Amino acid sequence: MNRFDYVKPASVAEAIAAASAPGAAYLASGTNLLDLMKGNVVRPARLVDISHLTELTRIEHRENGDVRIGALVRNADLACDQSFARDFPAIVEALLSGASAQLRNAATVGGNLLQRTRCAYFFDPASGCNKRTPGAGCDAREGDNHQHAVLGWSE
Template sequence: MKSFSYMRARDVTEATRAAQRPGSKVIAGGTNLLDLAKLSIERPSALIDVNRIPGLKEIRRLPDGGVRIGALVTNADLAAHPLIREHYPLLSRAILAGASGQIRNMATTGGNLLQRTRCVQFYDTSDRCNKRAPGSGCGALDGANRMNAIVGGSASCIAVHPSDMAVAMRILDAVVETTDAHGAHRRIPIDDFYVLPDAAPQHETVLTPGEMITGVSLPAPPQGMQSYRKVRDRASYAFALVSVGAIAAVEEGHFTRVRFAFGGIAPKPWRIEAAEAALRGKPRNAQAISTACDIALAGAAGHGDNDFKIALAHRTLIAVLGA
């Protein structure tokens, strides 16, 4: 593990200015960064600890009926908060489906959104990975790819984003709030926050050097039943093969409002609004849901070990939205 310097930032300005220096990394819970540093996948020259910055651990109701979540709110506190459990149970369930209780006690909202992929080749420094070493190739395309993407990937990378929380955030139309080293603030819709791999898979978000997540805001919760289902190899502490989050309202056996997104199948939470629109007014049955899934997965292709994900995504969506 490479030696590094350490500083404890007193405020966002100090943190972002320090973080813009080459080789510097912001650390909060450290549940992903420290693992990567131990494997020499991340080799930071400096760590900027943001845990003591005031105002980033609050969850508060907004005047429009929404909620603002500070970047340093832990996953455990967020999942258990009364506002989230009552109005955004989808988010609470998605968080509780991820990691272990010990990790949720440390992992933060901002860090969860920024966690790196769990692709086998990304973690194996002896294999090819354009995300870890740009230009080296993608070993997953013709190697072990059971966990990898069936949509949204490219010839450069088929890694998936591992966050359960981000899937729920996407369905809820979350907005990521950031501050950069010059004091400029941005509000970025979560779908615009993540970028697909294309020719530069080492870039996963639109954050600029030194720019830091300070919070996430959620609009007032939409009407409908909220649910989250995660299919994985074991019942706990495993990443999704396929996950589905959904909010659906049904009247007289027909869908009136539907939102759904997949996890475990793409480089970012996968929500296609055209697929949701295809369900509105349709009967709540497997045929209608499968047709909507076809739209959401248009162009989907397996790469050998992960071919099963296409059928599994259909079955999981039917299980979540069906009667």
């Protein structure tokens, strides 16, 4: 197990400051991050727990039609918001078809935006992966990649 610092900031400003340290990662529900840590794919030096910061759980509908979505809004909560569903049906459809009900009730919008690649080579620490280790190469280029959406690559 990789050693790491655990920080539970009292405010969003403290969370931003705590996460500015090299090797820091935000922790909300952990549906992706904890799996990556268990598989030794990522090794954050610091976990910044933002799961309790209620100001990040809001869906704000603005008078000009904009919507401000907090990073900790659960995917299920956003999909069930009637005003959001009326104005953004394609996003709601994607949210409802993107995972099981259990994951939708835990996963956050911010976590989805920060989610790492789903490539099997990324999840395998024995494989070369530039996204995991820059300069390591990309085993997906010559390996089994028939289910990948390869849109380009670099050395």
